[in-house]
Amino acid sequence: MIQSHGYAAQQATTPLAPYKFTRRDPKERDVVVEIDYCGVCHSDIHSVRNEWQNAIYPMVPGHEIIGRVTAVGNKVTRFKVGDRVGVGVIVDSCRTCPSCKANEEQYCEVGITLTYGAYDKYGELTQGGYSNNIVADEHFVHSVSTKLDPAGVAPLLCAGITTYSPLRHWKVGPGKKVGIVGLGGLGHMALKFAHAFGAHVVQFTTSESKIADAKRLGADDVVISKDPAAMKKEANSFDFILDTVSAVHDLNAYLALLKRDATYCQVGLPDRPPMINMGNLLFKRRAMSGSIIGGMAQTQEMLDYCAEHNIVSDVEIIPIQKVNEAFERVIKADVKYRFVIDMASLKQA
Amino acid sequence: MIQSHGYAAQQATTPLAPYKFTRRDPKERDVVVEIDYCGVCHSDIHSVRNEWQNAIYPMVPGHEIIGRVTAVGNKVTRFKVGDRVGVGVIVDSCRTCPSCKANEEQYCEVGITLTYGAYDKYGELTQGGYSNNIVADEHFVHSVSTKLDPAGVAPLLCAGITTYSPLRHWKVGPGKKVGIVGLGGLGHMALKFAHAFGAHVVQFTTSESKIADAKRLGADDVVISKDPAAMKKEANSFDFILDTVSAVHDLNAYLALLKRDATYCQVGLPDRPPMINMGNLLFKRRAMSGSIIGGMAQTQEMLDYCAEHNIVSDVEIIPIQKVNEAFERVIKADVKYRFVIDMASLKQA
Numbered sequence: 001m002i003q004s005h006g007y008a009a010q011q012a013t014t015p016l017a018p019y020k021f022t023r024r025d026p027k028e029r030d031v032v033v034e035i036d037y038c039g040v041c042h043s044d045i046h047s048v049r050n051e052w053q054n055a056i057y058p059m060v061p062g063h064e065i066i067g068r069v070t071a072v073g074n075k076v077t078r079f080k081v082g083d084r085v086g087v088g089v090i091v092d093s094c095r096t097c098p099s100c101k102a103n104e105e106q107y108c109e110v111g112i113t114l115t116y117g118a119y120d121k122y123g124e125l126t127q128g129g130y131s132n133n134i135v136a137d138e139h140f141v142h143s144v145s146t147k148l149d150p151a152g153v154a155p156l157l158c159a160g161i162t163t164y165s166p167l168r169h170w171k172v173g174p175g176k177k178v179g180i181v182g183l184g185g186l187g188h189m190a191l192k193f194a195h196a197f198g199a200h201v202v203q204f205t206t207s208e209s210k211i212a213d214a215k216r217l218g219a220d221d222v223v224i225s226k227d228p229a230a231m232k233k234e235a236n237s238f239d240f241i242l243d244t245v246s247a248v249h250d251l252n253a254y255l256a257l258l259k260r261d262a263t264y265c266q267v268g269l270p271d272r273p274p275m276i277n278m279g280n281l282l283f284k285r286r287a288m289s290g291s292i293i294g295g296m297a298q299t300q301e302m303l304d305y306c307a308e309h310n311i312v313s314d315v316e317i318i319p320i321q322k323v324n325e326a327f328e329r330v331i332k333a334d335v336k337y338r339f340v341i342d343m344a345s346l347k348q349a
Numbered sequence: 350m351i352q353s354h355g356y357a358a359q360q361a362t363t364p365l366a367p368y369k370f371t372r373r374d375p376k377e378r379d380v381v382v383e384i385d386y387c388g389v390c391h392s393d394i395h396s397v398r399n400e401w402q403n404a405i406y407p408m409v410p411g412h413e414i415i416g417r418v419t420a421v422g423n424k425v426t427r428f429k430v431g432d433r434v435g436v437g438v439i440v441d442s443c444r445t446c447p448s449c450k451a452n453e454e455q456y457c458e459v460g461i462t463l464t465y466g467a468y469d470k471y472g473e474l475t476q477g478g479y480s481n482n483i484v485a486d487e488h489f490v491h492s493v494s495t496k497l498d499p500a501g502v503a504p505l506l507c508a509g510i511t512t513y514s515p516l517r518h519w520k521v522g523p524g525k526k527v528g529i530v531g532l533g534g535l536g537h538m539a540l541k542f543a544h545a546f547g548a549h550v551v552q553f554t555t556s557e558s559k560i561a562d563a564k565r566l567g568a569d570d571v572v573i574s575k576d577p578a579a580m581k582k583e584a585n586s587f588d589f590i591l592d593t594v595s596a597v598h599d600l601n602a603y604l605a606l607l608k609r610d611a612t613y614c615q616v617g618l619p620d621r622p623p624m625i626n627m628g629n630l631l632f633k634r635r636a637m638s639g640s641i642i643g644g645m646a647q648t649q650e651m652l653d654y655c656a657e658h659n660i661v662s663d664v665e666i667i668p669i670q671k672v673n674e675a676f677e678r679v680i681k682a683d684v685k686y687r688f689v690i691d692m693a694s695l696k697q698a
Contacts, residue, residue, distance in 0.1 A: 099609050107609045260456045273624040282639030290631030
């Protein structure tokens with residue numbers, strides 16, 4: 001057994017607090033990772049507060065993990081001690097269903113094992129990256145270039161791949177006009193990627209205060225979504241819109257901006273079903289779709305792309321002792337654009 | 350001016366009754382058609398009763414029109430007097446926008462001219478096929494094989510193309526498992542086409558009484574959609590589902606039946622937005638879409654395909670004097686599967 005310590009929620013209503021636990025000794029294909037940084041994803045807050053009604057406690061959240069390999073099982077081929085690596089949202093899948101075979105493990109038809117808050121195939125409760133170490137099968141571990149700032153890389157493991165994957169799937173690139181709805185942890189990565197892919201990128205925001213930052217991050221244009229005249233000017237002009245907002249909002253105003261046969265993709269999961277005016281789909285054969293994270297091969301591709309193009313998340317680094325305060329600021333969208341916990345701070349606990 | 354007579358609604362609350370009117374003399378690219386049969390589409394009822402709040406009276410409905418050419422303008426190249434032809438839901442579009450240029454006139458970005466109840470480019474109110482004749486630009490007129498029963502062909506001009514087009518667009522064919530929701534005027538054509546295209550076709554219905562007929566029409570299997578266990582057995586198994594039901598109904602049970610990356614296409618337009626559980630889309634990257642009729646080239650392709658494969662609609666032929674009664678029966682879904690008016694009956698009026 002490996003000794004671990006981190007910050008856990010003991011129940012939905014208590015703050016995160018120091019917690020000691022154990023992880024399995026590495027199996028033959030496992031990698032043991034000493035964690036350097038872990039991003040704070042909004043879903044960590046939903047999870048620890050049991051807002052999705054599926055929480056299992058104690059819960060150590062965190063699925064935007066960057067660290068160094070400290071041990072490997074005897075059949076591990078891709079990593080050696082000392083390598084910089086990342087672990088994201090999932091740590092297992094069935095590996096044999098059509099989605100797994102297609103390198104789309106995130107859609108595993110048997111079911112994925114989440115990095116925290118789930119029982120794994122050994123019957124153990126998974127615990128996430130707000131901790132000093134993690135053990136995972138090498139298939140779910142990614143190589144991370146040392147060229148990139150590791151704190152800025154951490155959010156790529158969730159916010160990065162969640163936006164990279166649909167932008168690739170729907171072939172965003174030169175000659176395409178792409179809209180990004182929402183400018184937070186996911187939205188700012190979507191902007192960087194869509195810009196890097198060579199598309200004409202339009203940021204939608206409710207807030208004029210975000211215009212300058214959106215342009216700095218890669219937007220060619222910014223549209224204030226509360227302004228009906230500004231929205232109307234964009235009608236029937238988009239090849240793809242990526243919506244990163246999980247709060248319930250009116251999608252119909254955006255659907256009308258898509259060209260014939262174009263897709264609106266939601267990566268935030270609203271807690272109530274949106275009311276979709278079907279006429280907005282029928283009369284232009286538009287599609288409403290959604291996407292979650294990305295497959296393991298694509299996650300590696302994304303990390304390699306980021307190394308090549310020098311792309312990381314804009315982060316605010318915090319010690320783990322500030323994590324409960326950070327949660328409150330995430331809820332108020334008071335972060336540009338992702339909190340990342342420096343795990344060296346765990347030693348101060 | 351050409352003298353015309355048919356049955357019209359004078360307002361939303363009065364039954365259809367005999368009505369005399371005029372149509373334009375044929376312009377150089379116009380075709381004059383003596384109408385033999387016209388199908389009764391559910392949208393005729395919505396329109397004459399102003400259920401879509403855009404009715405213009407007097408209104409002669411009807412957009413599933415089959416007849417014979419009796420005169421042509423001097424620049425008409427595709428038709429000559431005596432040809433059997435069809436006219437469908439639209440009689441004009443801009444012809445220059447990207448959708449028109451792509452032979453997708455139904456999605457014209459300037460706006461389509463409906464066969465009835467709309468003002469055309471001459472400023473005249475269009476009047477439909479519950480009448481003895483019609484005048485239309487040859488681009489919106491289709492050649493119809495004399496091999497097929499003309500009464501059975503009439504519904505192809507709306508119910509036929511409305512189902513043929515999405516089945517083609519989403520590449521339904523051998524090796525694909527396709528669901529059809531609803532077994533009415535549209536649904537029975539969808540069954541015939543999907544079967545003819547070589548797909549494995551599953552009919553969804555709420556009514557056990559429709560099982561035998563669905564199988565006769567081409568279903569390989571029938572699932573009673575009210576039976577949760579039967580529905581659950583089909584989870585994650587469909588490549589495409591075509592929903593022909595315009596009454597508001599729960600789409601989420603069907604969305605869960607699609608494979609990863611598969612599309613649910615609605616061709617009926619519900620009068621209230623359905624509540625779509627976005628998780629059903631995100632967790633399998635499924636798409637919700639919709640489609641309307643089809644382009645002019647594809648409508649001709651569909652009619653030629655029907656001639657080659659001997660496909661027509663199952664119809665009940667009525668004299669026009671029975672049209673108000675037929676409307677009531679359509680509303681009760683008491684028709685297998687389309688009423689078609691025999692325009693010879695107009696002479697009895």
